Amino acid sequence: xxxxxxxxxxxxxxxxxxxxxxxxxxxxxxxxxxxxxxxxxxxxxxxxxxxxxxxxxxxxxxxxxxxxxxxxxxxxxxxxxxxxxxxxxxxxxxxxxxxxxxxxxxxxxxxxxxxxxxxxxxxxxxxxxxxxxxxxxxxxxxxxxxxxxxxxxxxxxxxxxxxxxxxxxxxxxxxxxxxxxxxxxxxxxxxxxxxxxxxxxxxxxxxxxxxxxxxxxxxxxxxxxxxxxxxxxxxxxxxxxxxxxxxxxxxxxxxxxxxxxxxxxxxxxxxxxxxxxxxxxxxxxxxxxxxxxxxxxxxxxxxxxxxxxxxxxxxxxxxxxxxxxxxxxxxxxxxxxxxxxxxxxxxxxx
Amino acid sequence: xxxxxxxxxxxxxxxxxxxxxxxxxxxxxxxxxxxxxxxxxxxxxxxxxxxxxxxxxxxxxxxxxxxxxxxxxxxxxxxxxxxxxxxxxxxxxxxxxxxxxxxxxxxxxxxxxxxxxxxxxxxxxxxxxxxxxxxxxxxxxxxxxxxxxxxxxxxxxxxxxxxxxxxxxxxxxxxxxxxxxxxxxxxxxxxxxxxxxxxxxxxxxxxxxxxxxxxxxxxxxxxxxxxxxxxxxxxxxxxxxxxxxxxxxxxxxxxxxxxxxxxxxxxxxxxxxxxxxxxxxxxxxxxxxxxxxxxxxxxxxxxxxxxxxxxxxxxxxxxxxxxxxxxxxxxxxxxxxxxxxxxxxxxxxxxxxxxxxxxxxxxxxxxxxxxxxxxxxxxxxxxxxxxxxxxxxxxxxxxxxxxxxxxxxxxxxxxxxxxxxxxxxxxxxxxxxxxxxxxxxxxxxxxxxxxxxxxxxxxxxxxxxxxxxxxxxxxxxxxxxxxxxxxxxxxxxxxxxxxxxxx
Ligand code: SF4
Ligand code: SF4
Numbered sequence: 034x035x036x037x038x039x040x041x042x043x044x045x046x047x048x049x050x051x052x053x054x055x056x057x058x059x060x061x062x063x064x065x066x067x068x069x070x071x072x073x074x075x076x077x078x079x080x081x082x083x084x085x086x087x088x089x090x091x092x093x094x095x096x097x098x099x100x101x102x103x104x105x106x107x108x109x110x111x112x113x114x115x116x117x118x119x120x121x122x123x124x125x126x127x128x129x130x131x132x133x134x135x136x137x138x139x140x141x142x143x144x145x146x147x148x149x150x151x152x153x154x155x156x157x158x159x160x161x162x163x164x165x166x167x168x169x170x171x172x173x174x175x176x177x178x179x180x181x182x183x184x185x186x187x188x189x190x191x192x193x194x195x196x197x198x199x200x201x202x203x204x205x206x207x208x209x210x211x212x213x214x215x216x217x218x219x220x221x222x223x224x225x226x227x228x229x230x231x232x233x234x235x236x237x238x239x240x241x242x243x244x245x246x247x248x249x250x251x252x253x254x255x256x257x258x259x260x261x262x263x264x265x266x267x268x269x270x271x272x273x274x275x276x277x278x279x280x281x282x283x284x285x286x287x288x289x290x291x292x293x294x295x296x297x298x299x300x301x302x303x304x305x306x307x308x309x310x311x312x313x314x315x316x317x318x319x320x321x322x323x324x325x326x327x328x329x330x331x332x333x334x335x336x337x338x339x340x341x342x343x344x345x346x347x348x349x350x351x352x353x354x355x356x357x358x359x360x361x362x363x364x365x366x367x368x369x370x371x372x373x374x375x376x377x378x379x380x381x382x383x
Numbered sequence: 384x385x386x387x388x389x390x391x392x393x394x395x396x397x398x399x400x401x402x403x404x405x406x407x408x409x410x411x412x413x414x415x416x417x418x419x420x421x422x423x424x425x426x427x428x429x430x431x432x433x434x435x436x437x438x439x440x441x442x443x444x445x446x447x448x449x450x451x452x453x454x455x456x457x458x459x460x461x462x463x464x465x466x467x468x469x470x471x472x473x474x475x476x477x478x479x480x481x482x483x484x485x486x487x488x489x490x491x492x493x494x495x496x497x498x499x500x501x502x503x504x505x506x507x508x509x510x511x512x513x514x515x516x517x518x519x520x521x522x523x524x525x526x527x528x529x530x531x532x533x534x535x536x537x538x539x540x541x542x543x544x545x546x547x548x549x550x551x552x553x554x555x556x557x558x559x560x561x562x563x564x565x566x567x568x569x570x571x572x573x574x575x576x577x578x579x580x581x582x583x584x585x586x587x588x589x590x591x592x593x594x595x596x597x598x599x600x601x602x603x604x605x606x607x608x609x610x611x612x613x614x615x616x617x618x619x620x621x622x623x624x625x626x627x628x629x630x631x632x633x634x635x636x637x638x639x640x641x642x643x644x645x646x647x648x649x650x651x652x653x654x655x656x657x658x659x660x661x662x663x664x665x666x667x668x669x670x671x672x673x674x675x676x677x678x679x680x681x682x683x684x685x686x687x688x689x690x691x692x693x694x695x696x697x698x699x700x701x702x703x704x705x706x707x708x709x710x711x712x713x714x715x716x717x718x719x720x721x722x723x724x725x726x727x728x729x730x731x732x733x734x735x736x737x738x739x740x741x742x743x744x745x746x747x748x749x750x751x752x753x754x755x756x757x758x759x760x761x762x763x764x765x766x767x768x769x770x771x772x773x774x775x776x777x778x779x780x781x782x783x784x785x786x787x788x789x790x791x792x793x794x795x796x797x798x799x800x801x802x803x804x805x806x807x808x809x810x811x812x813x814x815x816x817x818x819x820x821x822x823x824x825x826x827x828x829x830x831x832x833x834x835x836x837x838x839x840x841x842x843x844x845x846x847x848x849x850x851x852x853x854x855x856x857x858x859x860x861x862x863x864x865x866x867x868x869x870x871x872x873x874x875x876x877x878x879x880x881x882x883x884x885x886x
Contacts, residue, residue: 236851240859247753247754307524
């Protein structure tokens with residue numbers, strides 16, 4: 034279940050959110066009205082040097098002052114406001130979405146090669162595990178996640194998603210099967226620049242969770258997708274591995290294939306499996322991950338969930354269903370399906 | 384006045400109508416239960432150990448055996464065993480010896496853990512049709528990979544991996560020394576691990592020449608007695624294991640009585656013929672974790688850093704902290720041996736009362752290593768009381784990379800867990816050096832039995848993984864969310880980091 038779709042314009046041409054909303058709504062059979070969400074990159078050009086922090090507040094008193102106390106300690110709030118929302122009949126507003134544009138003091142994170150990111154990561158983990166009534170669900174630069182419990186159209190209209198213009202969009206229509214349907218549990222999941230949409234269930238969750246937790250992440254959102262965002266942050270940002278190698282760690286080739294590879298490739302794949310065994314993800318999944326530089330889609334090693342690719346000029350689409358891509362772009366070409374575990378990467382080429 | 388004798392434990396009877404007077408029972412019982420008087424077979428049940436050798440060899444199924452035909456006044460505290468131990472010690476003034484594992488009815492945590500399976504939303508995987516990966520690498524792993532991505536897209540791997548042991552299944556056979564078990568028993572095990580692509584331990588008794596052909600599947604052990612240890616021995620092993628402690632007897636050393644030190648054992652152990660082989664409780668060059676680290680390094684240095692070095696400790700309450708220390712040395716794996724681990728000979732009071740269950744020990748070791756961010760620095764091997772493939776799956780889900788089995792492999796060769804191993808008269812030719820008994824064990828046949836056991840447990844393990852929607856062993860390791868505790872107390876659940884059933 035779950036419907037996912039992602040698109041990138043490799044030349045950074047901006048797209049508004051209306052067509053992805055329509056595409057996602059087409060996949061309503063894949064959802065249950067309990068969660069939908071969107072992520073868009075390039076939407077805050079005026080604040081592109083700031084981290085755009087999106088928070089769900091249960092109220093604007095206690096949790097808000099505690100979050101701000103922490104933000105003041107670690108950096109400077111450049112601007113803040115309520116995220117504009119528009120009431121929808123089919124959507125019950127359970128939290129108040131708020132956003133901060135924030136600049137961390139990098140000298141506070143000694144010994145880190147990416148101090149600003151690490152400050153931001155720390156703030157997210159602290160808030161989400163220790164501040165009752167506040168949940169940071171988006172924390173990247175010049176990007177933002179918009180999500181809630183509801184059907185895709187309602188969530189899109191609630192945030193008026195067509196008002197945002199981005200060069201990468203991800204969207205997700207949720208059918209929760211093993212965790213409650215709540216706002217925080219809706220996708221995309223995000224940490225810093227990484228946003229993730231996922232269709233499936235990660236049977237290795239216990240292992241992956243313990244792995245990221247032993248590396249300083251705290252899983253607080255009761256769902257398996259959260260760890261994917263953290264795994265990408267750990268392997269992609271902190272370990273500096275390129276996306277295709279991260280995918281090789283998360284959905285590696287089988288030993289039989291590795292054994293038959295040419296020596297150098299074999300050595301690399303062997304090393305990846307040994308080093309990143311606890312990051313290996315099992316179970317049925319199709320995932321699209323975005324950063325400000327591109328998107329990558331991949332499935333589990335035996336492809337238990339669908340994933341379709343389409344292209345049109347500078348645009349690359351990745352989705353659960355071809356029909357959804359066609360709603361966004363009737364002229365789409367080169368529709369095909371990647372092999373199990375094979376990453377499909379769309380990178381900016383400017 | 385004399386204390387008299389305690390009642391016999393077992394009552395052996397022969398169905399005289401069935402019996403065909405072949406006298407095989409007389410030949411088979413090494414404990415001398417049967418003898419012939421005129422034409423009759425006379426039975427001295429008091430000597431019986433319930434080893435079942437006579438029963439399994441009787442062509443007419445004429446022999447029956449019953450436990451404890453005599454009752455004491457029943458008493459919840461002063462059990463028959465408690466009373467009999469006192470009577471025996473009052474008579475001898477000695478430590479009571481015992482063989483095999485802990486015989487007290489502690490609840491088994493494994494039996495109160497249930498595994499998870501998939502339904503509908505996450506499909507189970509059919510191991511007969513889909514690949515299932517149980518291959519396991521034991522040894523240090525780097526915490527991250529350094530790579531160089533060239534402009535032309537080529538990737539250069541900068542991190543060099545340290546040598547790991549490659550296992551085709553996460554099941555290995557634990558250390559049982561030549562001396563404690565017979566050469567034929569060791570040979571059977573060696574052939575079995577070669578057939579199944581896994582490893583076995585030599586125990587502390589050195590490496591007999593007859594095992595040399597299987598050396599690539601052997602983990603050679605260095606215990607406090609240093610028996611059989613020289614450079615030749617170290618070089619022959621695929622890996623080296625330092626034994627600090629053993630689950631059946633944490634905190635004490637070992638003792639092989641001089642009578643068992645025959646010519647062959649004396650050569651293999653490098654000790655004089657007929658002398659007692661005593662391994663002291665501590666290693667006399669290890670009094671701290673730093674000393675241990677030095678020994679690890681010396682062994683590595685001696686073998687040019689080509690072989691993984693394991694350290695085996697008994698499961699005790701601070702096993703987690705010790706393991707974290709071991710992880711910080713150059714050691715590649717830590718073996719945790721639970722309090723149900725077997726033994727050739729040990730004081731009964733240790734076997735039954737010292738140490739902690741392997742389930743709790745592995746979980747807490749894994750947790751500590753995770754908390755400290757050093758889990759990848761070392762592999763964790765669980766042993767001591769693993770009885771079936773479910774125990775293996777549960778051990779791995781609690782954080783083990785692989786397991787050692789011991790008693791299970793012996794049972795596959797005939798052992799009936801009679802617990803008399805320390806007497807050296809094992810009628811199955813396993814825990815004995817008596818040539819006539821050793822001869823009973825055919826390494827060709829028994830190696831196939833042991834290999835079959837490993838194969839069948841491996842198959843079952845892949846079925847269990849498939850049912851949980853997991854196709855690689857890495858994803859079962861430490862995967863606590865695939866376990867639930869049934870009727871376990873909160874404290875234990877907390878240590879195991881497992882949720883109760885229904886949660
Ligand atoms: S000791 Fe073993 S062989 Fe001897 S009578 Fe008892 S069961 Fe039979
Ligand atoms: S090895 Fe032999 S003596 Fe030891 S328990 Fe098994 S059958 Fe009995």
